[in-house]
Amino acid sequence: MKVELAYGSTGLTVQLPDDAEIDIIRSRYKAGYEDQRAAVHRALISPVSAPPLSKVVKPKTKVGIVVSDVTRPVPYKYIIPEILQEVSALPNDIWIFIATGTHRKTSEEELKKMLGEEVLRTYRIVQNNASARGLHSFVGTTKRRNHIYIHRDFLRCDVKILTGFIEPHFFAGFSGGGKAVMPGLASLETILNNHSPHNIDSPRAGWGITRGNPVWEDIQEAARLVGPTFLINVTLNRNREITGVFAGDFMEAYDRGCAAAMEIAMPPARRLYDIVITSNAGYPLDLNMYQSVKGMSAACLIVRDGGSIIVAAECRDGIPDTGMYQELLMNAKSPDSLLKKLHSEGFRCQDMWEAQIHARICKKADVYFYSDNLKDDDITGAFMTPCSSVEETIESLLKKYGKETSICVLPEGPLTIPGIDTGL
8 A cells, every 4th residue: 555645845655564454544625715816815805803904904004914934834825915915005014024933034035935026025024033132022911921022013013914824733722823923923931931831731732722722822812912903814725725714803713714724634533553654744844853743743642652653754954953952852861851851940941842742752652753854863862763764664563563553644744633622
């Protein structure tokens, strides 16, 4: 049996044993709009519980448009032109903010592919730097006592437009919505408070869970403090085609988008498996090992304790070498020692949340990592085993677990989240 895993820009074909017990779980397929830009246009002129942008933006109004960074496959070639067409402000009054959070800056070449050369030439592009002192201003405190600091230039905008892509998220419930503001445009201190070990440890901080999820609730409260004017989020199918456009009131449009994403991405699994093979949904989602923790986390939901996860992720950006994720992993002797450090009183650093989830996965299952761009030392230093051939690794594991070995494949990685009971 051949299975195509979403891997990089090309995919990865894996030959699985014909006589093995194998389940393949994919997201439910929904066809994309025949005319995707027209679908965006319709949503903008008939938004949910909000006036159209053309009625909101007046001449001399300063407009801030928040877009995702390169790690999200948002089809901005359809979205940005339609937003700009509805906005009556002059180009000098329109700023486009890249919601990097704690990620690296998006390169100029990546921005060209995302937004187009004309947009880059015409409009001011501002990228968040969470660690920069003085770049963020205080807007208020959430009920969880998180002091919210957001990029000061965005706060100066009269009209604040949030864009993004809604998919299940491994600790924030769903992407999109308020994540454009926090962590997207937030200071490091604000992000650390939201992504704290205590919040990440909550049983409600997981895939597809919103209400009662401390991470999700804090994010939405932070966004409300900023006062977004308008939201436009999309859902996508496995071909990266737009299947839904949710525009208008910040929370009402977002809730509708989350419900649509759950229907597509969260099919049931019939059991726990000895082996789960996963991807990280291909480029740009498998840009680095850091992002690939999402694919590991999706597999972790349905692997039995002591089972094995095989993850295939291209990682053209490496681990990466920015931030603290790599240092946290490489300086720890074991998942247990890393978790102890992360939970020690007063310890705080960037990327500790990703390292925390990574370590938890490696405690539950053996993880084998296939990548064309990582060195063996990169993988072993992260408590995983290098995998030069998915087929050979499966063959070895079949010998280990025996004839009744159960295997599940998640070809789209974290775009398929099986067997979850959500609180949406």
